[in-house]
Amino acid sequence: MVGESRVKIGITCYPTYGGSGAVATELGIALAERGHEVHFITYRQPFRLPSFLPRIFFHEVDVGRYPLFEFPPYDLALAVRMHEVVLSHGLELLHCHYAIPHATSAWVAREMLRETGQDVHVITTLHGTDITIVGQDPSFYPITKFSIEKSDRITAVSQYLKDETCRAFGCEGPAIEVIHNFIDPDIYNREKYPKLLKKEFGTSRPILMHVSNFRSVKRVRDVIRIYAEVNREVPSVLVMIGDGPDRPAAEEEARMLGVQDSVSFLGKLDSGSLKIKVASSIVAISSIHLLQIFLNATQYDNAKLMWFTIIHLAFVVSALLLGFLEQIMSKAKSNKNG
Secondary structure (H helix, E strand, O other), X not given: OOOOOOOEEEEEOOOOOOHHHHHHHHHHHHHHHOOOEEEEEEOOOOOOOOOOOOOEEEEEOOOOOOOOOOOXXXXXXXXXXXXXXXXXXXXXXXXXXXXXXXXXXXXXXXXXXXXXXXXXXXXXXXXXXXXXXXXXXXXXXXXXXXXXXXXXXXXXXXXXXXXXXXXXHOOOOOOEEEOOOOOOOOOOOHHHOOOHHHHHHOOOOOEEEEEOOOOHHHOHHHHHHHHHHHHHHOOOEEEEEOOOOOHHHHHHHHHHOOOHHHEEEEEOOOHHHHHHHHHHHHHHHHHHHHHHHHHOHHXXXXXXXXXXXXXXXXXXXXXXHHHHHHHHHHHHHHHHHO
């Protein structure tokens, strides 16, 4: 990406709540804003990716379910999808967040391309799980080491992770460059947004926040324990954002420590639920507005009353259609995966 050149980039990450998916998505958005063409290749639209942005495309990986396979072969389906997208859109590089399975799938896709005289560069960004998964299951060591060393470029999100990678796997492949996780200060500027949490929880107590996918490696029970100690010294509020396997344990820990009234588990909303809630809110607001108009009907002529009613009915019909379409799409997705 030198000078004014524009690059076609494929990005693969886990689309669920978590730091790797967030940084991958924000990176893709930033690259698209600079004029590059970005293609996200994963099994679901990343949670931080808006529906429509210029020069950003999403390609869903369809994992077929067959009686022969006890577990769907996502890594192979991903490799095939990567191969397809590279060919059909002329991608120049694949940026994979996590060595396994993403960089492994990219290597398979690249080998398939080389059979026809074509190629694609592979960049792998390492995250903590690349190391912890090997610690939990040594059988992953050979494939993780292979996938790292077969990458054209490697980055790590911290110096500690780079050092741990070299310690665990050696540094026989490309040199590892440290590029720290980042935020866009223009977007995440508190002065630009209303203080919704302060309105919800009050301004008298500090608000602490934890965001993750609530896996065991995130140590959410320890978060609750630490908060309980903090709360004794400094009365405060803890907001837990996200969801995952350890959420029930964290909720139980809060109850055991007697801080459940000061801890809020916000969970996560899928896009379908969010659409329904937004549509319901619009209809409710429109209904209240129409009621106020009819309570003061003497102030309006018949033509204005008619148009106010038509506008309200348009909102109602739009909301119903939105809900109906969401149900159709959900059923179609369920049938597709079933």
